[in-house]
Amino acid sequence: MKKKFNLFIxxxxxxxxxxxxxxxxxxxxxxxxxxxxxxNIPIFKAKDFNSSAYVDSEKIFKEDIFxxxxxxxxxxxxxxxEHPLLMELSKIQxxxxxxxNYRDNQINAKNFxxxxxxxxxxxxxxxxxxxxxxxxxxxxPETFVIDKNKKIIRKxxxxxxxxxxxxxxxxxx
Amino acid sequence: MKFLKIFIIILLFTGFSQLRSDEKNxxxxxxxxxxxxxxxxxxxxxxxxESDFAASIKLIVDRKINEGMKEESIYEFLRDKYGDWIIxxxxxxxxTYVLWLLPLLLFFAGGAIILKKTNLKK
Numbered sequence: 001m002k003k004k005f006n007l008f009i010x011x012x013x014x015x016x017x018x019x020x021x022x023x024x025x026x027x028x029x030x031x032x033x034x035x036x037x038x039x040n041i042p043i044f045k046a047k048d049f050n051s052s053a054y055v056d057s058e059k060i061f062k063e064d065i066f067x068x069x070x071x072x073x074x075x076x077x078x079x080x081x082e083h084p085l086l087m088e089l090s091k092i093q094x095x096x097x098x099x100x101n102y103r104d105n106q107i108n109a110k111n112f113x114x115x116x117x118x119x120x121x122x123x124x125x126x127x128x129x130x131x132x133x134x135x136x137x138x139x140x141p142e143t144f145v146i147d148k149n150k151k152i153i154r155k156x157x158x159x160x161x162x163x164x165x166x167x168x169x170x171x172x173x
Numbered sequence: 174m175k176f177l178k179i180f181i182i183i184l185l186f187t188g189f190s191q192l193r194s195d196e197k198n199x200x201x202x203x204x205x206x207x208x209x210x211x212x213x214x215x216x217x218x219x220x221x222x223e224s225d226f227a228a229s230i231k232l233i234v235d236r237k238i239n240e241g242m243k244e245e246s247i248y249e250f251l252r253d254k255y256g257d258w259i260i261x262x263x264x265x266x267x268x269t270y271v272l273w274l275l276p277l278l279l280f281f282a283g284g285a286i287i288l289k290k291t292n293l294k295k
Contacts, residue, residue, distance in 0.1 A: 039253075103225055129229030130236075136254035138212045138226045 038151040042134040049101055049109070049123035060122055066095045066172040067146040070120070071132050073104040074112035076140040078159035083116045085160045090119035095172045099123040100131050102140045145171055198238050205234050205247055208261050218261065 044057045061067055070086060072079040090097050099120035101109050106125070113123075126132055135144055136155070145154040145168055154171065156164050206220035213224040219231060230251075237247050251259050263269045 128232050129225055130233055133229050133233055133254065138255070 038147075038153055039136075041146055041150050041152060044131060044134055046100075046124040046126065046131055049099075049106075049125055052125075055122075055124070060098060060124075061146065061150055063096065064148055066148065067098055068095060068168065069098045069100065069135065069144040069146065071100045071102050071126070071135075071137050071140050071142045073102045073140050074108040075104065076102075079141045080116065082141055082159035082161075083119070085162070085165045086119040087117050089165060089168060090121075092169065092172060095168075096121045100126045100135075102126050102132055103129055147171075201244060202231075202234055202238055205238075205244055206231060208248075209234075209251060210259050210261055212255065212259065 041057065041061060045054050046057075047053070048055050068089060072083075086097060089095060097120045099122070101123055103126070124131065132138070132140075132142070135142075135152070137144075137157075139157075141159055143156040143160055143164075144152050147153045154168075203220060207218050209219040209230060211217045211219050211222035211224060211227045211230075213226045214222050219227045219234075234247060237250065242250075248260055252264075257263045257266065257269060263272065265273050
């Protein structure tokens with residue numbers, strides 16, 4: 001009886017371990033921070049890409065519309081892939097795109113915009129990556145959707161695709 | 174002359190205290206950076222990593238320390254941005270209580286088994 005009980009315990013333990021490890025196999029081994037609560041946009045001051053003047057975040061996000069913040073760089077290949085989709089988003093009236101130029105050479109960044117077009121209503125320089133961190137990003141490209149209450153409601157890590165663009169269009173509708 | 178001597182002593186004293194506070198800040202900075210996980214090169218701390226993300230975190234931690242922010246507040250700031258995962262030493266919360274309680278439970282279960290076995294032998 002005792003032997004049977006021990007065997008039962010061992011089988012339960014092994015099955016439990018198997019389920020845990022099997023589930024773990026399907027999980028991604030890279031961690032992506034998720035947005036659980038809607039967070040207010042951080043308050044910051046940043047250099048304008050065109051004028052080189054410092055601008056306050058309150059002035060950038062002052063309108064009663066949706067904003068999309070996109071972190072990009074001229075050296076980032078996925079940014080080139082998503083750029084046409086950003087151009088598509090820039091045609092939406094109820095939406096403004098703000099670009100954070102992440103750790104980039106300004107001449108290369110300007111050439112990038114000349115070559116692929118400018119979807120952004122404002123571009124801010126983020127030479128040391130601090131702006132990206134304030135938004136909870138850790139690389140390029142990353143995109144954030146900000147609602148009319150100035151809260152970050154969605155975050156997309158990696159390049160945008162048509163599915164995400166359609167989702168953003170639905171949100172800002 | 175006396176005035177000059179006093180002036181040099183004060184100058185040296187302030188210089189040393191500045192050095193000491195810089196050293197203290199550096200120690201605190203390194204301690205914090207070793208406890209932050211690099212999200213780009215997972216498995217490495219920000220202290221060990223040379224990635225762009227780690228460089229930015231190093232800068233921001235340095236800035237926060239110079240602003241007079243305490244260690245726990247800096248962790249809180251990073252947790253708010255990236256979640257519990259970014260800190261190597263996680264706080265007890267509804268997501269991490271298993272992590273904290275499991276070793277304790279295993280310890281007590283093991284202790285109980287040993288106790289039972291030794292009692293049986295007696």
